[in-house]
Amino acid sequence: SHFLKLYEDVGLPMQRHYLGEPFGFFQTHIGDLSRTVHLWKYESLADREERRDRMEADPEWQAYRRKVIETDYLLDMHNQILKPVSFFNPGK
Numbered sequence: 001s002h003f004l005k006l007y008e009d010v011g012l013p014m015q016r017h018y019l020g021e022p023f024g025f026f027q028t029h030i031g032d033l034s035r036t037v038h039l040w041k042y043e044s045l046a047d048r049e050e051r052r053d054r055m056e057a058d059p060e061w062q063a064y065r066r067k068v069i070e071t072d073y074l075l076d077m078h079n080q081i082l083k084p085v086s087f088f089n090p091g092k
Helices: 002-019 045-057 059-071
Strands: 024-027 036-039
């Protein structure tokens, strides 16, 4: 899709710079189609806020976000904060 190409070429490199490597990146194939899900790992909520604030202040990131909005690629967005259960170690 055009959105994924734009994201791969422009958005993802900036996110990697500020947020590190994604924990996971998926596209739906059954159920609600045409959805992209990405997971990012942070040390804490404060770490998340600090990293995302730095990224949001970057004029290149702001230009990328404007481009996504102008193209109508992003119809909705949902955020969730997840914590691993006791028997899962996300560091492995």
